[in-house]
Amino acid sequence: MELLHPWRLDFPKPSEPELRSAPVVSLILPCFNEQEVLPETTRRLVALLDRLSVEGRAAPGSAIYYVDDGSGDCTWRLIGEYAAAFPTVCGIKLSRNRGHQNALLCGLLTAPGDVLVSLDADLQDDLEAIPRMLDSYRAGNEIVCAVRGRRTTDTFFKRSTAEAYYRLLGMLGVQVQFNHADFRLMSRRAIETLRGYEETHLFLRGLIPQLGYRTAVVEFERASRFAGESKYPLRKMLSLAWQGVTSFTAYPLRLITGVGALVSLGSLALAAWALGIRIFTDDAVPGWASAVIPMYLLGGVQLLSLGIIGEYLAKVYESTKKRPRYHVEAVCGHSIDGSSRDNP
Structure with missing residues (x-):
């Protein structure tokens, strides 16, 4: 008789998880003055949905939501013309410009579907990454982030500042996916969880990781803009960057304490220097060191500190008013549920 070693226990092997069935896919594209690129974007997206349906990756009812x-x-x-010509195209019109993040949130919270894929309308996001994102969802992931493998289409300034910003957010404790913007897939479960977040100042690439669901990464190569001009000039990029810092970390407030301590030490050092000049040399200018240096130094630090505190207070003030983040003025297409409502 063969003896079994005590450390050799024949446990049953875990079964492989079954793939999810093909989901109803909604593509969400915020648009702001995109008339030049919209015809080509629609052509490519309609062809993509048809292909996904033939391949069994997308179920009937999948649609594009501008x-x-x-x-x-x-x-x-x-958008209205394409919605009339193609049954897979729908449109949502906001009553006024609310910014990219609010427009994106409107699409995510309004469109139906088992999974929602958000992307830009300028065709810089690689559409061929979407089938891989769907495969990752069917394998069990609730969120799939499309990450830029390389930033060859960006200028040196934009590439270096963007990568430095992602690293800065990580140092400040903000959980973000490096080199990831808003090209992502989210399951219906993740979307309904996101609905419970009522933040006024949106920074979705920092908010989505807070959901905590199983997440995967798909790399892609970002292309050049097909037509038109970028809707994110330097001013808007800086505004979004500051939004990401102040919406997810109180580090700037704590930094004020550190700056105050450094200023105090610097003031003591200046006082010691001025005292030494007075005692050991004849070069001292009466009253200059004790008046001018501390006045400018402390005045600058105080103004900077008040500005940072004021930024946080402004966010608290705007959040307590609980104003709607957007209003839907009109819709077109056949697949929008509850489209006549203003969604907070």
């Missing part, structure tokens, strides 16, 4: 963020050109008219 969110017009108060455009001043012909964007909404084009």
